[in-house]
Amino acid sequence: MSTTESAAARRSGTYLRPEGLPRRDRCLVMGILNVTPDSFSDGGLYAQTRQAIDRGLDLADQGADIVDVGGESTRPGARPVALAEELARTVPVVRELARAGVRVSIDTMHAAVARAAVEAGACLINDVSGGLADPDMASTVAAVGVPYVATHWRAPSKEMDRHADYRDVVAEVTAELDVRVRQLKAQGVDPDRIVLDPGLGFSKRSEHDWTLLAGLGTLRRLGFPLLVGASRKRFIGAALASGGAGDVPPAGRDSATAAVSALAAAAGAFCVRVHDVHASLDAVRMAAAYTAPRR
Template sequence: MGILNVTPDSFSDGGRYADTRRAVQHGLQMARAGADLVDVGGESTRPGARPVPLTEELARVVPVVRELALAGVAVSVDTMHAEVAHAAVQAGACVVNDVSGGLADPAMAATVGAAQVPYIITHWRAPSHEMDRHAVYDDVVSQVVGELHARVEAAIEAGVEAERIVLDPGLGFAKDAEHDWQLLAHLGALKDMGFPLLVGASRKRLIRAALQAHGAGDAESEERDAATAAVSALAAAAGASCVRVHDVRSSLHAVYMAATWSAESHAASILRSVPPHTR
């Protein structure tokens, strides 16, 4: 999944693709680079970000979604608002990516259910401008799993079909870097919930923190792409179905390596289980 922020204030590329024409060009470039989905978002969810008016989010998102869909690109819409999700699906979006998991807008799940498109439910506790105050856990893995279970139940009750649900652990959303790494190290617990997993670590604080811990300095956002690709490979090997990234090509190649490694490991394990005299 390629990230396309049509915002002036996103943490990594804010303002770069705020113009519709440039946004569409970048979306097309990501599709050519191998993105299966281009995720269009019109409201920054970086730490400290404030909400934008619905009219502004609609004006940013819908024209880009429409142009990309008309060009044959599979588009997801990154929004917490049912009205934007509905308009984006009408314009051609085929997935709704809601980082609030339905908590920001009570109408979201029913809207997605009626649209009959896949719904990405992210673990989330509070809006961006206050989420860091909610990064308190006794056991982050079990609590995230439990809170995601509640969001899944609410979505299904509102009409979302279970087979259309994708889960995202919400790295960086009401979590510090240590929480994020614990979740990444225990993706199996999320995978055991029985839904496809999306992992969005691209250029985030957890990567900067890990690089700093190993003496690599304070890498700027685009300098974190190699480390992001490493996380993409590890996440894919651990069972993630999709990774959400800024730099598509590096993570695509990393995922190819993970797939090859996993396939060879699986073949080797099967071979080891066959009695030597029957090989």
């Protein structure tokens, strides 16, 4: 997409689209598939390969446009996983889902896992470190030629909360993502295949997450599609608690997540990443109806 086309898309309110992914008249919905024992809300539920494949097929049946397979938890405080273990968790699942006709992305910070997953059929790389965790990621993305989600990231999970320090979170996240884009392009990544993610919850406090959601329009001015990953996160739980709902565990935050999905979609997000596909699919359809041009 050229700069002129990107500007035109922003002015018209249409959803920016990277090359190689579905084109819809609404925000896309990415279903989360954690093949891990320790993810914050569903760790262990789909840790076995067969369980994970069945869950991925179920997400696709629910209407997920993309199923995002991850083998390493990125929750606050999570410890790294050995590369061999991450490969063993994810690649068989990616391969079987792709064979079944499911559009699959790989959620990884590691170039070797990204390459193996693409070879197994993944059509997108979703990297929460934006290429900062593995110096080989950018060259790998350039070589395999699939769309790439670069998330705003300041530090690994075990220490990221210590880096949640901002004077103007929207301006700083926008500037830091802009730097990452320039670096990725310099390393050969096709800008037409870049998607940006503001990194809700990654080195962010709740107030930062809400401010970023309200500032998606500013982030869109970078000229790239935006993916928003809010599902079941701490800032949603905190808002529910402050609103009188009490301490709602992650698995009880899906209705609130759908509300955030609608807000993100109405603000022009290209995709939302969620655990509960049904609710957010309805939400983004409502956002599309709400924002549709009228005579």
